Each structure stands twice: as structure tokens, then as C-alpha cells.
Amino acid sequence: MTDRPADTDAYHADATDTGTFDVVVIGAGPPGENLAERTQAAGLRTVLVERALVGGECSYWACMPSKALLRPPAALAAARAVPGARAAAHGSLAVDEVLASRNAFASGWQDDGQVSWLASVGVELVRGQGRLTGPRTVVVTTPEGSERRLVARQAVALCTGSRATLPELPGMAEARPWSSREATSAGQVPDRLAVVGGGVVGVEMAAAWRALGARVTLLARGPRLLPRWEPFAGELVAEGLARSGVEVRTGASVSALRRPDEAGPVVLDVSGGNAVIADEVLFATGRRAGTENLGLDAVGLTPGDWLDTDETLRVRGVPGDWLYAVGDVTHRAMLTHQGKYQARIAAAAIAARAGGAPVDDGPWGRHAATADQRAVPQVVFTDPEAASVGSTLEQAEAAGLRVRAVDYDLGSVAGALLYAEGYRGRARIVVDLDREVLVGATFVGSGAGELLHAATVAVAGEVPIARLWHAVPSFPTMSEIWLRLLETYRG
Amino acid sequence: MTDRPADTDAYHADATDTGTFDVVVIGAGPPGENLAERTQAAGLRTVLVERALVGGECSYWACMPSKALLRPPAALAAARAVPGARAAAHGSLAVDEVLASRNAFASGWQDDGQVSWLASVGVELVRGQGRLTGPRTVVVTTPEGSERRLVARQAVALCTGSRATLPELPGMAEARPWSSREATSAGQVPDRLAVVGGGVVGVEMAAAWRALGARVTLLARGPRLLPRWEPFAGELVAEGLARSGVEVRTGASVSALRRPDEAGPVVLDVSGGNAVIADEVLFATGRRAGTENLGLDAVGLTPGDWLDTDETLRVRGVPGDWLYAVGDVTHRAMLTHQGKYQARIAAAAIAARAGGAPVDDGPWGRHAATADQRAVPQVVFTDPEAASVGSTLEQAEAAGLRVRAVDYDLGSVAGALLYAEGYRGRARIVVDLDREVLVGATFVGSGAGELLHAATVAVAGEVPIARLWHAVPSFPTMSEIWLRLLETYRG
Known part of the structure; x- marks a missing residue:
């Protein structure tokens, strides 16, 4: 130079x-x-x-490969949740096929x-x-x-x-951690995977690798998963992860890492709790x-x-x-x-x-x-799925709006019960009481991701509640949740 | 008296x-x-x-039992359409469990x-x-x-x-036909079922009983199924029925019936075509x-x-x-x-x-x-599902509106390809060019039923296209079809 x-x-x-x-x-x-x-x-x-x-990242190391990993277990779980189909879907996920499909959805990284x-x-x-x-x-x-x-x-x-960023922790270099890139592109299933971070990447990758057979421990620093979402979203997703066999630990901060033998396991020291031993560790803790x-x-x-x-x-x-x-x-x-x-x-x-x-x-x-300010939609493809748009109740209140949250048990809607026996889910709309429009909505449940766009249209379109009353959901779809939410709001 | x-x-x-x-x-x-x-x-x-x-009818002999019959095969087909899950879902539908579940959804007719x-x-x-x-x-x-x-x-x-009404045909009484009531409540799967009528009840019941093992012949008088829908809906549903093994015959009018032996099969004479021999015949041809x-x-x-x-x-x-x-x-x-x-x-x-x-x-x-006049939604729970709200192109034109139909291949959206390998589907919106609002929408494809409510909100809410542009679908959901439709409209 x-x-x-x-x-x-x-x-x-x-x-x-x-x-x-x-x-x-x-x-x-x-x-x-x-x-x-x-x-x-x-x-x-x-x-x-x-x-x-x-x-870019989405095509090769984020949206596409992650969803290609998550769809097969979700489809299988959905079949197993239905009487009559359950017995026909008792086989195991074909791990090689899932990974091959993932590779194809990532265009072979070409x-x-x-x-x-x-x-x-x-x-x-x-x-x-x-x-x-x-x-x-x-x-x-x-x-x-x-x-x-x-x-x-x-x-x-x-x-x-x-x-992806890595926190500055003792032993980080020696631990050779996964970032979201390795987590979406790895060619082999680790026996034991530690996932650090309870946000979207953390929960999705914990679900994906657990479904492929890894024993997964998810460590989240805060008191709940998906901290920027409505509280019930993180709670229901944590419940689903636990049901699938993921060990979910909230309030768990990693303080140091060690991988003494290059070919051996990594040890994560966790403040105020047991250390975690894993074959790989994913850090999904932030981006710069x-x-x-x-x-x-x-x-x-x-x-x-x-x-x-x-x-x-x-x-x-x-x-x-x-x-x-x-x-x-x-x-x-x-x-x-x-x-x-x-x-x-x-x-x-x-x-x-x-x-x-x-x-x-x-x-x-x-x-x-x-x-970007008013109607950002997001779907988390765990089981249950979590989907949200606009403000949470807490965010709307912090923004000074006079709002009311209306909740309804998604599992009590006929379309959800037909979708899966014992359906567990919940929905919330956040209504701006001065303008009588929706400013936010959250749906959590199996297959709930496609429920979101109706809320995105309502929030971005600022459609008055009085008009939403005329937007009739078809019976018996899961979208009937809209009627239940509006009925509850109108009392 | x-x-x-x-x-x-x-x-x-x-x-x-x-x-x-x-x-x-x-x-x-x-x-x-x-x-x-x-x-x-x-x-x-x-x-x-x-x-x-x-x-009423819905709870015992229509919506609830029909969907309880249709959900298990749909869930199983969805799992089989995903690489990695396919091999795990190769078993057969448990017919007894499906019927028992149907009975439960019909509350045992109590x-x-x-x-x-x-x-x-x-x-x-x-x-x-x-x-x-x-x-x-x-x-x-x-x-x-x-x-x-x-x-x-x-x-x-x-x-x-x-x-339900029955057409006045020779031999009708002797044939002891099923109406929608028997078709949703029957306790045994007939070996051979003839379904007369290509509307919603006909296609749903043909799909349901075929999935349960019956050999099904569907006879529709008109040139296509679902005659009041966008033409592609009936075409794709017919294709799905044929793929599942239903013999679909359009342009087929039943002229007479015979069941000479009370315990034997029923014979349907079909104008200008071969007679159909079946164990039961469902007439789904209209209501009074x-x-x-x-x-x-x-x-x-x-x-x-x-x-x-x-x-x-x-x-x-x-x-x-x-x-x-x-x-x-x-x-x-x-x-x-x-x-x-x-x-x-x-x-x-x-x-x-x-x-x-x-x-x-x-x-x-x-x-x-x-x-009732502007935004009636309906979902047909066949595989593929068909979902529509508002006017078809033909209906809107007949009503004197200046409209444009915008079509898009649902199977080219990432969310659909993730949902099922080789996804087949199509979507159409009908735009009122004078007001720049949607007056109708149709979605056909596996799992497309839950896409509908966003359209119902847009049609009933009369949300301008310029505002729908700000209603961003979450990637990679199937709802991304909205972006494709709007991009196509805006050119």
C-alpha cells in the first residue's frame, strides 16, 4: 500500500x-x-x-434453509395430531432426506x-x-x-x-461456536447441541436440531423466550420445545467456555447453574x-x-x-x-x-x-408457530396509546380442533381505543403462521373494528378466531 | 282435524x-x-x-362431520408431500378412527x-x-x-x-340415495360410491369417501366442477380428485336409477355415457x-x-x-x-x-x-383446498364493474414449495379499476384455506391497493402470494 x-x-x-x-x-x-x-x-x-x-444471507444461511429444516417435523407432527392419520405417521423423520432437501432449498450454496x-x-x-x-x-x-x-x-x-456477533467470553475462540450460518448449513447432526439465545434464531434452531435427533439445551439469559413478543408467545413456544425434548433454561447466562480437546466436547459455564456439555454450541445472541x-x-x-x-x-x-x-x-x-x-x-x-x-x-x-414503524410481521416456525404484527400491548402502552388487549384461546375454535386434537394456542389483538383500529396482533399455535396476513392487512389498512365486523371468517377454518376476538372486544 | x-x-x-x-x-x-x-x-x-x-345441520350433518372426515387425509397427504417426512407417513389412514373422530365432532348426534x-x-x-x-x-x-x-x-x-332436494328421476325412490346427511354420517364405507353433483358438497364428499377407501365416481352435469367459482378452482380440484383415484365425469347427466335387488347395487343411467354401478349414490344437487x-x-x-x-x-x-x-x-x-x-x-x-x-x-x-352481497367467503376442504371471497371475474363483469383479474402461480411462492414438494396451486384477485380496491379473490392449493381471511378483510375493508402495498407478507409464508399478486398488478 x-x-x-x-x-x-x-x-x-x-x-x-x-x-x-x-x-x-x-x-x-x-x-x-x-x-x-x-x-x-x-x-x-x-x-x-x-x-x-x-x-444473500436469507437464501443460503437463514430463511430458506432454516424453514427447510423446520417444515418436515412440523408436517409430521401435524399428521400425528389427527385421529386416523396418527397411526399412519408413526415413522421417523428421514434425517438424510431433510438435510438433502435443506441443501436443495439453499441451492447447494451456489x-x-x-x-x-x-x-x-x-x-x-x-x-x-x-x-x-x-x-x-x-x-x-x-x-x-x-x-x-x-x-x-x-x-x-x-x-x-x-x-452475527459473538459475546466476548473467556474461551470463545477455543469453543469454535456455530453462528446462524453453521446452524442452518451443518451437514451432520451433533449428538448434543447447546443453543445460547432465546430469540427467533435460538428457538428455531433448537427446534430444528432437536427434531433431527440432537439432544438440545437452550440457554436464554432473560426470564422468557422471545422477549420482544407478547409474553404468551415465549411461554407457548417454550412449552412446545420442552414437549419435543429440548431442555429449556431461562435466566441462564453463559460465563465462559472450554473445549480442552479439539476433537472433544465443549463445556459452557452457566452463572448460577449447572455447566452444559455439548458437541456444538450455537450463539444466537445478536447481530451487528x-x-x-x-x-x-x-x-x-x-x-x-x-x-x-x-x-x-x-x-x-x-x-x-x-x-x-x-x-x-x-x-x-x-x-x-x-x-x-x-x-x-x-x-x-x-x-x-x-x-x-x-x-x-x-x-x-x-x-x-x-x-417499518407500524406493521412489521414476523413468523417463528417452531411448533407451535408464533406470528405477530405491529405492537405488543406493552409496546403500544409505552408509545402512549390508549389500548386494550383482547385474548382468546385458539384451541377452542372449531377449525383448530379439527386441525389437531388437543390444540394448544392463543391469540391476542391490541386495539387502539381512540381510533378503534388494530395496532397489533399475535397468534400462537400449530399452523398459525398463515393467520397473520389478515392482521397485517387490518393493521396496515387501519380498517375500523366496525368494518372488521363485516369481514366474516369462513367456518370451520382457524381464521374463525377473528370472530371470537371481535365478539370478545365488543362484549 | x-x-x-x-x-x-x-x-x-x-x-x-x-x-x-x-x-x-x-x-x-x-x-x-x-x-x-x-x-x-x-x-x-x-x-x-x-x-x-x-x-342444526352444520353441527351434525354438514360442516363439522364433513371436515372431521376430510382433515385426516389432508394432514397425511401434507406430511407425505414433504421430503424427510414422506417416508415416516407411509401408513394407511385408520378408517375406524376417522369415523370415530367424525362421530365425536358430530357430538354423537346428541x-x-x-x-x-x-x-x-x-x-x-x-x-x-x-x-x-x-x-x-x-x-x-x-x-x-x-x-x-x-x-x-x-x-x-x-x-x-x-x-337437500332430489331431482325427479325414474327409480329415485328405489335407489334409496344418500343426501348430504347420510354422506356425512354413514357408519360404513361403501365399496363403490357414486356422487351426483359437482358443487361443494359433491366434491368434498367424493374426496372424503375416496380417502376412506371407496371407489368413487363423481358425476357433474356441467362442463366443470364448482361452476360458480373461478374456472381454475374446479379444474384444480378435479385434478386433485383424479389424482386421489376418483373418477371425475363432467357433462354427465343421470337420467334414471335402478336398484333391482334391495340388498344389491344401484345402477345409474348416464345420458350419452356409460352407466355407473355403485353400492351407494349420493345426490348433492341442490337445496330447497x-x-x-x-x-x-x-x-x-x-x-x-x-x-x-x-x-x-x-x-x-x-x-x-x-x-x-x-x-x-x-x-x-x-x-x-x-x-x-x-x-x-x-x-x-x-x-x-x-x-x-x-x-x-x-x-x-x-x-x-x-x-352477503360483497364479501362472502367460502372454503372447500378438498386437496387442494379452494377458497374464495367476493366476486369472480365473470360475476364482477356481469355486475358492470370495470375490473382486472390478476393471476399468480401459488406453487412458485417459496412458502408453498416449503409446504409441499411440487406444490400445485393458483391465486387470483379481481381488482375494481375505478376504485382501486379488491372485489374478489380465489386461492387454490393445499392449506390455502387460511389464506382467505386476509382477502376477506381487504374486500370487506375496501382497503385501497396503494395501502395493501404496505401490508407486507412474512417471508417465507404462503401468504407471500399477496406480494406477487400486487407486484403483478402494478407491473
């Missing part, structure tokens, strides 16, 4: 290959892909920069399909590590080590996601912004920070209209579907500004990612 | 036991039960008259539970055949043959449902109003007719505010959930009129059953 000029701009003027585009997108996970597709479709020439696999799709929508792909070197300017270090300078006439969008090598300092931002955005997904604190961020990197709502939503909004905003069209960034406007 | 006076009013003045109530309800199916519960809860003393089982519930909500039950004898007056002939005269201060509500012995002539109406109602469920053509009808008998929307909806609306209207409160019968008002 010593023979290079210190001034980054002058330095990058040396980049051998320069290209000018309308839009430069860094990071080809689902948010980056969607944004690039849409700006390109809007007539803005777009280039997408990716240093690893096109398709991105050919995604690359073809990108080409089909006319987006140029540049492989390599992209970083900002100044306003509207990105330099890509290619896998071969050369550099390419990309200039954006309209916008640069940062879509570099997030990375994927912004460390992105050249943020070249535009006055701090590498490693989350990117603060306005409702159009423009990065705050950077002059001009050119820098956007979309997806996990914004820390708005760290979910694939929400990142893709932001991409749709941001692409529309970029296109509007490029064409001098008005920007509609008021609440629920065409160019405002309002749902 | 000759020793009785001819004048019905004078005659019934002789009834030994007279009671005055605020509301008299005839027919204790779900609509009648719900109406009675609600008027009683509104402080109106209510009596419910039932000649057979409290709980109404004790429903009777207790009625008592718990304070509604008086009178067993017997009720009939109008004049304005606000009902006479009940009890099972013991005595008569009881009931006078209603505020309202009489007719909730007597519908009955349950109004034949209801004394309609005493109030100027015609026995046997459907009852024409206004939006508050008041019967048209009868002077005064006292006569209501709810459920199948109105021919508005012959579905349990819609009858219960009408009961909620009618009870509120009766209570408002009784209290001299304003009646809000404008579109979507508190006292108007607007959903």
Missing part, C-alpha cells in the same frame, strides 16, 4: 475500469436485488456489487440461479468488495484483486446486511451492522454503525439526495420481507427524485416505509 | 300453554342459536323453538352440549314444530303432541334452514327452503318459498317490523358463517328497533348484512 497516494479520490482515479451508472447498489441479498431490479425497470441503469453469493435472474432483468453484476470513496463513488476490489470505479449519477444504495469495510468514513459516517435513514430510506447525515440504505443495515426491521419492502419504497423514491416527480413521503405514502 | 275450527287464530287460541316473549326464534341451527343468544343478551326475553337437534349452552345464556328452549299462526304468533306442536302458543312482543325470526310447515300462509307468504329479506334481515312483504329471517332460509348466502353473521346483524337491528334507537342500515352499517 505504501506506493499508493494517500488521497483516496486520487487513488481511485487510478482504478483501471470506470463505469458510470444511474444507480450503484452494494450488497446482493434480497433487498439489494429487489432495489436493483426496480430501479433498472424504472429506466435507471443499475449495477449491483456483491462480494459473496448473490441472494448462486447461478440468482445470477441468471439478475441478467434476465438487465442488472449488471460486479463481483467484489465495494466501498464508498466519496459522494456517488464506489470502488470495487474484485476477487482477482483489481479495482473498478463505479460512479452513480442518481444514487448509491447500501444493502450490506448484518453479521455489515458496514465495517464500506468506506463510510469517506462520506463522514462511522464504519460499523447502523445506517440511520429517513422514511424514503435516504441515509441521514450525508448531504445531497444520493445515499440510500435498505435492509438489515438500517436496523429498521431485520427481516427479509421488510428489507424487500424497503427496497420497493426506496426504488420508487430514487426513480421519483431522478425524474423530478413529487415524493410522497407522508405516512403510508408511495415513498415512505411506514410499515 | 274435522273437529277443529277452520280459523287458525281461533284454533290456536285453544293452545293449552301460552307464553309471551320479546323474541321468538324458530330453528336452532347456528343462525337461530346466535340470534337468540344476542337478543337475550340485549335484554329481550327470547325463546328458541326446535323440532330436532339443537345445533345435543346435550348445545342445550346446556343455551341454558347458560338464558335462552328458553321449546322443543317441537313451530309455525306462524298470525302476526307475532307462533304455535309449537310438541313431540308429545300438545300445543304451545308463543307471542312475540318484538320479533319472530325464522331460521329453519334448507333441505325449509319453509314448508312454517305457517307462512298465515302471514300472506307462500309455504316452500325462500324468504326475501331487506338488509336488516326483515322479511319483505309482511307488514310491520316483526318478522325476520336468518340463515339458509333467506337464500342470501347458504353458509353457516354467513347465517351467523346475519344473526348478529338481525339481533342488533331487532334490539335497536325495540329500544327506539336509530337503525344504521346503509352499506356496511351496524344493522346491514352488506357482506
Whole structure:
């Protein structure tokens, strides 16, 4: 590096290959892909920069492989819960087939399909590590080590996601822990798996590997699982995990790790409790912004920070209209579907500004990612499933709303009893009493994930309760829970 | 009868036991039960008259037993469609257990539970055949043959449902056909079952008995199954039935029947096709109003007719505010959930009129059953399931709306592929282009029934497409079909 000029701009003027585009997108996970597709479709020439696999974390190490692991045991459990089908579904899960199916859903960790799709929508792909070197300017270090300078006439969008973090604990390096990546891609079932973290990744991976035969201990620091959810969600999910044979320990903090023999087990010291001995340990305890090598300092931002955005997904604190961020990197709502939503909004905003069209960034406007604040849906694919959108009761009260929570036993609805004998589940809606609209909803139970979108439409649509009264659920579906909740609310 | 006076009013003045109530309800199916519960809860003393089982057709011979028959094969098929679970679910359906479970869901055809519930909500039950004898007056002939005269201060509500009809064909009596009652309650699986009728009852019962081992032939007169649905619904359901081994014959009219040997098979002559030989034959070809012995002539109406109602469920053509009808008998929307909806609306209207409160019968008002015209949901529990709400494209066009249908392959959504390998399904929304709202939606595919309620909320809520854009489906659920449909609409 010593023979290079210190001034980054002058330095990058040396980049051998320069290209000018309308839009430069860094990071080809689902948010980056969607944004690039849409700006390109809007007539803005777009280039997408990716240093690893096109398709991102979701396609290879998160949503897709995790659900491919979770669906087979869920389908089998659902059959076993029904009289008459139970006896026909008494066999064991075929572990090799589950793993092979998981590999297929992760496209064998090859991105050919995604690359073809990108080409089909006319987006140029540049492989390599992209970083900002100044306003509207990105330099890509290619896998071969050369550099390419990309200039954006309209916008640069940062879509570099997030990375798993490990707490700083004695013995962490020696323990060689799994992150969510290994937990979703491992090719062998460990005899004993310790899972540290009671959030979504922790509970899903505990369920998945338990179903595949591992003896699983789940260690959650707090008093309950899924701490940001309605309390009953974590309680019912914990009950389901325990029923499947997972040892669930709440209030359990790991203080140190040891793996004295490289080929031997790992030992986790747990504050105020018994140590845990396992063959592998997964840490699912948090994520940090994927912004460390992105050249943020070249535009006055701090590498490693989350990117603060306005409702159009423009990065705050950077002059001009050119820098956007979309997806996990914004820390708005760290979910694939929400990142893709932001991409749709941001692409529309970029296109509007490029064409001098008005920007509609008021609440629920065409160019405002309002749902990030009001109607973020999430489904946890454990058994029972947990699904929520909008605010919990606690969150709504903390936001100063005058609200009422209405609860109903999902297991007392005919559609749920037909779905599974002895169905266990619960539902809650949170009603804003001043506006008489739903601001949140949570459903927990087998197969409850598909119940959620009705609530998402109600919350995002701000449909008045008086009108929801006319939205009749079909009998005998599980969706009849809606009638029960509304009847309970109206008393 | 000759020793009785001819004048019905004078005659019934002789009834030994007279009671005055605020509301008299005839027919204790779900609509009648719900109406009675609600008027009683509104402080109106209510009596419910039932000649057979409290709980009605739905509880004993329709929704509940039919779904109890259909859920076990659906659950087993769902497990078999998932790699890794498939091999574990290779056993056969336990027919005895399915039938026993069905019996339990039909409460063993005993109404004790429903009777207790009625008592718990304070509604008086009178067993017997009720009939109008004049304005606000009902006479009940009890099972013991005595008569009881009931006078209603505020309202009489007719909730007597519908009955299966049989076409007039040569040999019908000799054939001893099943109606929907026998098809949902039979205790033995026939070797060969012929099902006549390609509507909802026909396709569901063909699927159920095929799954239990019968060789089933389904004969539909029209060119396709589910004739009132979007065409692809009937096509995909026919494909699913054929895959399960049902012989599906469209354009097939039965012209005559024979069962020469009482203990032997029945032969169906089919116009322009081969005769069908079966052990039992189900006719699922239509229903008529349950109004034949209801004394309609005493109030100027015609026995046997459907009852024409206004939006508050008041019967048209009868002077005064006292006569209501709810459920199948109105021919508005012959579905349990819609009858219960009408009961909620009618009870509120009766209570408002009784209290001299304003009646809000404008579109979507508190006292108007607007959903009957705009947002009737229905789910067919075959494999694939079919679910629809609102208008089909053809219906919307016939109503003079400027509409566009947007279709999407449900099997290309990640959540569906995770749900079942090789998932086959399709979805359509019908968009009113002038108002930019949904007026209809149809989903066909395994497990698609629970996708429907989101559409019901969108249609009944008249949520603008621009706002639905902010209702993000959670990835990777099947509900992601919503994003695909909206993306396709917006182009």
C-alpha cells in the first residue's frame, strides 16, 4: 500500500475500469436485488456489487434453509395430531432426506440461479468488495484483486446486511461456536447441541436440531423466550420445545467456555447453574451492522454503525439526495420481507427524485416505509408457530396509546380442533381505543403462521373494528378466531 | 282435524300453554342459536323453538362431520408431500378412527352440549314444530303432541334452514340415495360410491369417501366442477380428485336409477355415457327452503318459498317490523358463517328497533348484512383446498364493474414449495379499476384455506391497493402470494 497516494479520490482515479451508472447498489441479498431490479425497470441503469453469493444471507444461511429444516417435523407432527392419520405417521423423520432437501432449498450454496435472474432483468453484476470513496463513488476490489470505479449519477444504495456477533467470553475462540450460518448449513447432526439465545434464531434452531435427533439445551439469559413478543408467545413456544425434548433454561447466562480437546466436547459455564456439555454450541445472541469495510468514513459516517435513514430510506447525515440504505443495515426491521419492502419504497423514491416527480413521503405514502414503524410481521416456525404484527400491548402502552388487549384461546375454535386434537394456542389483538383500529396482533399455535396476513392487512389498512365486523371468517377454518376476538372486544 | 275450527287464530287460541316473549326464534341451527343468544343478551326475553337437534345441520350433518372426515387425509397427504417426512407417513389412514373422530365432532348426534349452552345464556328452549299462526304468533306442536302458543312482543325470526332436494328421476325412490346427511354420517364405507353433483358438497364428499377407501365416481352435469367459482378452482380440484383415484365425469347427466335387488347395487343411467354401478349414490344437487310447515300462509307468504329479506334481515312483504329471517332460509348466502353473521346483524337491528334507537342500515352499517352481497367467503376442504371471497371475474363483469383479474402461480411462492414438494396451486384477485380496491379473490392449493381471511378483510375493508402495498407478507409464508399478486398488478 505504501506506493499508493494517500488521497483516496486520487487513488481511485487510478482504478483501471470506470463505469458510470444511474444507480450503484452494494450488497446482493434480497433487498439489494429487489432495489436493483426496480430501479433498472424504472429506466435507471443499475449495477449491483456483491462480494459473496448473490441472494444473500436469507437464501443460503437463514430463511430458506432454516424453514427447510423446520417444515418436515412440523408436517409430521401435524399428521400425528389427527385421529386416523396418527397411526399412519408413526415413522421417523428421514434425517438424510431433510438435510438433502435443506441443501436443495439453499441451492447447494451456489448462486447461478440468482445470477441468471439478475441478467434476465438487465442488472449488471460486479463481483467484489465495494466501498464508498466519496459522494456517488464506489470502488470495487474484485476477487482477482483489481479495482473498478463505479460512479452513480442518481444514487448509491447500501444493502450490506448484518453479521452475527459473538459475546466476548473467556474461551470463545477455543469453543469454535456455530453462528446462524453453521446452524442452518451443518451437514451432520451433533449428538448434543447447546443453543445460547432465546430469540427467533435460538428457538428455531433448537427446534430444528432437536427434531433431527440432537439432544438440545437452550440457554436464554432473560426470564422468557422471545422477549420482544407478547409474553404468551415465549411461554407457548417454550412449552412446545420442552414437549419435543429440548431442555429449556431461562435466566441462564453463559460465563465462559472450554473445549480442552479439539476433537472433544465443549463445556459452557452457566452463572448460577449447572455447566452444559455439548458437541456444538450455537450463539444466537445478536447481530451487528455489515458496514465495517464500506468506506463510510469517506462520506463522514462511522464504519460499523447502523445506517440511520429517513422514511424514503435516504441515509441521514450525508448531504445531497444520493445515499440510500435498505435492509438489515438500517436496523429498521431485520427481516427479509421488510428489507424487500424497503427496497420497493426506496426504488420508487430514487426513480421519483431522478425524474423530478413529487415524493410522497407522508405516512403510508408511495415513498415512505411506514410499515417499518407500524406493521412489521414476523413468523417463528417452531411448533407451535408464533406470528405477530405491529405492537405488543406493552409496546403500544409505552408509545402512549390508549389500548386494550383482547385474548382468546385458539384451541377452542372449531377449525383448530379439527386441525389437531388437543390444540394448544392463543391469540391476542391490541386495539387502539381512540381510533378503534388494530395496532397489533399475535397468534400462537400449530399452523398459525398463515393467520397473520389478515392482521397485517387490518393493521396496515387501519380498517375500523366496525368494518372488521363485516369481514366474516369462513367456518370451520382457524381464521374463525377473528370472530371470537371481535365478539370478545365488543362484549 | 274435522273437529277443529277452520280459523287458525281461533284454533290456536285453544293452545293449552301460552307464553309471551320479546323474541321468538324458530330453528336452532347456528343462525337461530346466535340470534337468540344476542337478543337475550340485549335484554329481550327470547325463546328458541326446535323440532330436532339443537345445533342444526352444520353441527351434525354438514360442516363439522364433513371436515372431521376430510382433515385426516389432508394432514397425511401434507406430511407425505414433504421430503424427510414422506417416508415416516407411509401408513394407511385408520378408517375406524376417522369415523370415530367424525362421530365425536358430530357430538354423537346428541345435543346435550348445545342445550346446556343455551341454558347458560338464558335462552328458553321449546322443543317441537313451530309455525306462524298470525302476526307475532307462533304455535309449537310438541313431540308429545300438545300445543304451545308463543307471542312475540318484538320479533319472530325464522331460521329453519334448507333441505337437500332430489331431482325427479325414474327409480329415485328405489335407489334409496344418500343426501348430504347420510354422506356425512354413514357408519360404513361403501365399496363403490357414486356422487351426483359437482358443487361443494359433491366434491368434498367424493374426496372424503375416496380417502376412506371407496371407489368413487363423481358425476357433474356441467362442463366443470364448482361452476360458480373461478374456472381454475374446479379444474384444480378435479385434478386433485383424479389424482386421489376418483373418477371425475363432467357433462354427465343421470337420467334414471335402478336398484333391482334391495340388498344389491344401484345402477345409474348416464345420458350419452356409460352407466355407473355403485353400492351407494349420493345426490348433492341442490337445496330447497325449509319453509314448508312454517305457517307462512298465515302471514300472506307462500309455504316452500325462500324468504326475501331487506338488509336488516326483515322479511319483505309482511307488514310491520316483526318478522325476520336468518340463515339458509333467506337464500342470501347458504353458509353457516354467513347465517351467523346475519344473526348478529338481525339481533342488533331487532334490539335497536325495540329500544327506539336509530337503525344504521346503509352499506356496511351496524344493522346491514352488506357482506352477503360483497364479501362472502367460502372454503372447500378438498386437496387442494379452494377458497374464495367476493366476486369472480365473470360475476364482477356481469355486475358492470370495470375490473382486472390478476393471476399468480401459488406453487412458485417459496412458502408453498416449503409446504409441499411440487406444490400445485393458483391465486387470483379481481381488482375494481375505478376504485382501486379488491372485489374478489380465489386461492387454490393445499392449506390455502387460511389464506382467505386476509382477502376477506381487504374486500370487506375496501382497503385501497396503494395501502395493501404496505401490508407486507412474512417471508417465507404462503401468504407471500399477496406480494406477487400486487407486484403483478402494478407491473
